[in-house]
Amino acid sequence: MSDKLGHLPPFPGIRQEGLDFLLQLKDEKHQDRSWFNARKHLYTDELHWPMHCLVADILRRSAAHPVVRLYGDPRKSVFRIYRDIRFSKNKHPYKTNVSCRFTVDPGLTERNGLVYVHIEPPEQSFVAAGIYVPSVKRLRPIRLRMIHEPAAWQSVLDRLDEAGLEPEGHGDDLKGMPQGFAEYRDSDVARYLKWTSLLVSRPLDAEQIRTPALSDAVMSFAEDAWPLLQFISEAR
16 A cells, blocks of 8 residues: 555645635536636646545555554545536536545445545535445345344444434335335334435535645544444445
């Protein structure tokens, strides 16, 4: 890992020039390749490079942490700003955010959960953790663990609550239970068995984003979210 990270300094913060560039991309008239290309240096210098530094910074901190272990690669963990418009009605070519991810799996797959950092001015920046719409095959052992180890799941919920984090997912509006789990509709974990994602999140303020304090905020959040990530990764 040191070979990949050694040339990258600690995260310096994202300067206002970079945040202003993202704000300008929200204007439809700036969703234009000629406009973007004329200012691509702003994206490269003020957004893309600092995000690489953030990834490297978090990976170094994680490697030295006694509990939290995250994986990534500055070259792979930063998402592209270019949108995939092939199957979208929205044909704007550029995102209005920059983001990166860290996985719990050394192989960099998301099957055991991830930490995701999303920077979108003016007030839509956040950090999230958990597992997002995995396959039914991957969800099954997580659901079974909730059923067979209810005390462990309740411990996760309690520790998240102490950290001010509230789990969220998709499926609260479903009337029926997932296939194979109908007999648990009256159980204490029934609500969570319906969910097709298991996530927690925390907003990021502008001051954090503009300074090296963002690295501290991401690591602090990862520590608080670790009980959920650990529960997911240990469900086999």
